[in-house]
Amino acid sequence: MKLRTGLLPQPVMTLLITFLWVVIVSRFTLGSLVMGALVGLAVPLLVRAFWVDRPVMRRPLLALGLLARVLGDIVVANIEVARLVLGPTARLRPTWLDLPLELESPYVATILCSIVSLTPGTVSVDIDMAGRRARIHALNAPDPEAAIATIKRRYEAPLKEIFRC
Amino acid sequence: MPVSPADLLVSLLLLVGSGFALVGSIGLARLPDFMTRLHGPTKATTLGVGAIVIADMVHTSVTTGRLSLQELAISLFLFITAPVSAHVLAKAALASQARRAAGRSSD
Amino acid sequence: MLTGFVLPLALGLVGLAMGLNLFRLLKGPALEDRILALDTLTINAIALVMLAGIALGTKAYFEAALILAMMGFVGTVALAKYRLGGDIIE
Numbered sequence: 001m002k003l004r005t006g007l008l009p010q011p012v013m014t015l016l017i018t019f020l021w022v023v024i025v026s027r028f029t030l031g032s033l034v035m036g037a038l039v040g041l042a043v044p045l046l047v048r049a050f051w052v053d054r055p056v057m058r059r060p061l062l063a064l065g066l067l068a069r070v071l072g073d074i075v076v077a078n079i080e081v082a083r084l085v086l087g088p089t090a091r092l093r094p095t096w097l098d099l100p101l102e103l104e105s106p107y108v109a110t111i112l113c114s115i116v117s118l119t120p121g122t123v124s125v126d127i128d129m130a131g132r133r134a135r136i137h138a139l140n141a142p143d144p145e146a147a148i149a150t151i152k153r154r155y156e157a158p159l160k161e162i163f164r165c
Numbered sequence: 166m167p168v169s170p171a172d173l174l175v176s177l178l179l180l181v182g183s184g185f186a187l188v189g190s191i192g193l194a195r196l197p198d199f200m201t202r203l204h205g206p207t208k209a210t211t212l213g214v215g216a217i218v219i220a221d222m223v224h225t226s227v228t229t230g231r232l233s234l235q236e237l238a239i240s241l242f243l244f245i246t247a248p249v250s251a252h253v254l255a256k257a258a259l260a261s262q263a264r265r266a267a268g269r270s271s272d
Numbered sequence: 273m274l275t276g277f278v279l280p281l282a283l284g285l286v287g288l289a290m291g292l293n294l295f296r297l298l299k300g301p302a303l304e305d306r307i308l309a310l311d312t313l314t315i316n317a318i319a320l321v322m323l324a325g326i327a328l329g330t331k332a333y334f335e336a337a338l339i340l341a342m343m344g345f346v347g348t349v350a351l352a353k354y355r356l357g358g359d360i361i362e
Binding site: 180 | 352
């Protein structure tokens with residue numbers, strides 16, 4: 001993996017910034033589009049020095065599928081968390097999960113941990129890339145092994161497939 | 166009294182959104198220790214405010230007759246930053262727990 | 273309008289949520305709890321501002337909500353970093 005250079009180091013970021021600019025200005029004219037595109041081109045170039053090495057996305061369609069799954073899981077997770085929060089707190093089984101990471105890129109591991117933080121009763125606390133482990137706190141996991149297996153199957157496997165790493 | 170579909174959608178989103186915002190805060194107030202308290206605000210409150218923001222988006226689009234996507238920026242921002250805040254807070258809590266265990270408490 | 277009936281209820285629920293945050297903010301016990309309570313208070317304030325925008329029928333509150341979101345996040349990270357090592361800027 002090498003850091004991509006040139007005028008477009010982060011094409012996805014450029015598109016996102018352009019889209020956000022037009023949306024926030026809220027005038028869908030050619031002028032705001034051009035201005036947004038200029039900002040979208042300039043910002044990735046200016047912050048290039050701070051950016052970590054990022055693997056190329058190989059399967060964009062699969063990424064969209066994962067996004068849909070994560071959004072669905074966020075809603076399901078919230079109903080679950082609401083039930084746990086409003087129920088008797090003595091019945092909660094909070095545990096620490098120790099997730100072995102198969103991902104090699106810190107960038108992708110960060111995406112995985114952000115997904116973990118937003119979905120079913122889990123918050124990621126520490127990523128140890130040298131030891132290839134992530135520490136995760138679960139709000140209610142009577143069976144830690146099953147919780148780890150679910151995270152690996154539902155989120156890590158698709159991420160590995162998307163970035164091929 | 167006629168109720169338009171948009172009106173119904175906005176009302177539903179408002180109720181669901183404020184309900185989840187409240188659930189997150191109840192979690193923050195009543196769960197027993199810091200790590201469990203962290204779960205309520207990061208998930209429920211984020212989704213709740215996201216739903217209210219989408220309700221505002223639909224409401225503004227319907228009343229002004231123009232598609233209004235601005236509010237989506239707030240939801241997007243909240244969903245990107247919520248895991249990061251939770252992560253740094255959990256790390257800070259672990260670090261201060263370790264300090265307390267080592268007998269160098271600053272509380 | 274149905275929204276007219278639902279809005280005061282939603283405002284009440286969010287207000288109650290902010291009251292609960294305030295309780296945690298005052299009670300603590302650790303500094304992390306207070307930072308978390310402040311963060312949640314800011315997120316709920318965004319909801320309150322958006323609701324006010326719907327109730328008053330103006331788009332002027334959008335910028336306020338966006339700035340609250342940004343400032344809340346930066347503030348939380350800065351406070352947590354301070355708690356982590358005492359240095360905010362490495």
